[in-house]
Amino acid sequence: MKIGFIGTGRIATAIIRGMHLKKMQVKKIFISARNKKNSSFLKKKYKKVSVLNNNQHILHHSDIIFLTITPKVGKHILSKLQFKKNQTVFNLMSTIHNSELKKMIGKVKKIIKVAPLPMIEHGIGPIIIYPKDTFAENFFSKLGEVFSSTNEEFNKKLWVMTSFMATFLEIYKTNVDWLRKKGISEETGRKYLSRLFESLSKETLNNRSVNLAKFVKSFQTKGGINEQLLTKLRGFKFFNKLQNSLNTVYSRIKK
Ligand SMILES: NC(=O)c1ccc[n+]([C@@H]2O[C@H](COP(=O)([O-])OP(=O)(O)OC[C@H]3O[C@@H](n4cnc5c(N)ncnc54)[C@H](OP(=O)(O)O)[C@@H]3O)[C@@H](O)[C@H]2O)c1
Numbered sequence: 072m073k074i075g076f077i078g079t080g081r082i083a084t085a086i087i088r089g090m091h092l093k094k095m096q097v098k099k100i101f102i103s104a105r106n107k108k109n110s111s112f113l114k115k116k117y118k119k120v121s122v123l124n125n126n127q128h129i130l131h132h133s134d135i136i137f138l139t140i141t142p143k144v145g146k147h148i149l150s151k152l153q154f155k156k157n158q159t160v161f162n163l164m165s166t167i168h169n170s171e172l173k174k175m176i177g178k179v180k181k182i183i184k185v186a187p188l189p190m191i192e193h194g195i196g197p198i199i200i201y202p203k204d205t206f207a208e209n210f211f212s213k214l215g216e217v218f219s220s221t222n223e224e225f226n227k228k229l230w231v232m233t234s235f236m237a238t239f240l241e242i243y244k245t246n247v248d249w250l251r252k253k254g255i256s257e258e259t260g261r262k263y264l265s266r267l268f269e270s271l272s273k274e275t276l277n278n279r280s281v282n283l284a285k286f287v288k289s290f291q292t293k294g295g296i297n298e299q300l301l302t303k304l305r306g307f308k309f310f311n312k313l314q315n316s317l318n319t320v321y322s323r324i325k326k
Pocket residue numbers: 077078079080081082083103104105106107126138139140141142144148163164165166185186187188189233
């Protein structure tokens with residue numbers, strides 16, 4: 072299997088690292104010098120990685136192509152490239168759907184939309200796939216938990232959730248900052264919050280069949296501090312605003 076990446080940014084780097092961590096059977100990995108820092112790092116670290124001169128050379132040498140560029144760059148460069156009819160293309164561009172991509176690149180063996188997340192670097196995290204495809208499922212199940220579907224709308228709705236990562240981390244940061252301002256070291260704050268979020272995440276996995284409203288309630292004592300903070304945030308319409316904001320992301324993705 073020879074794999075080529077168009078775009079060597081954050082997610083391409085994480086996928087290549089994850090593939091090595093999980094010792095996946097790959098003959099060669101071709102990348103371009105864009106981004107320079109990432110490509111030099113990957114070439115130095117992994118002997119199967121080669122840096123080629125341009126995107127067309129990457130396509131020429133690979134059976135599987137990862138499109139790890141932004142949608143804006145994709146619209147600019149993809150229709151000028153020659154893809155091969157026997158290539159499998161993994162489309163990672165959030166707002167470019169497979170039908171639109173097909174018009175840009177012409178006939179290939181298959182186009183699969185995939186949403187891995189940066190945690191793939193450690194071989195963990197959810198990975199959304201559309202349409203359902205055995206090869207893609209086998210490939211990505213080595214790198215995380217696959218959520219595949221034959222329904223494109225299902226796929227688009229799960230993609231919306233991938234937009235929550237930075238907001239989650241901003242919530243993490245807000246709490247660490249609060250502790251720091253109160254004199255608790257950043258190191259301790261980060262460690263405490265990491266463990267808190269890790270254990271809460273495990274609770275959600277261990278209680279998957281519990282009614283969600285009851286689940287939220289089970290973490291509040293009447294008159295207690297969890298109830299206090301939640302009531303305050305509900306009063307600000309924090310959660311309604313979050314729902315509305317998810318709708319704005321969905322509008323971009325579903326078009
Ligand atoms: N990050 C995520 O969690 C994530 C998850 C799922 C899907 N995605 C999708 O994956 C794509 C890439 O995201 P990212 O976070 O990895 O972005 P990124 O770090 O900005 O990477 C984009 C890469 O594209 C390169 N590039 C720009 N113009 C190019 C060209 N003409 N030819 C070849 N490469 C070019 C950039 O190189 P320079 O730095 O040299 O400009 C950079 O290496 C996006 O479509 C995004 O929606 C990302």
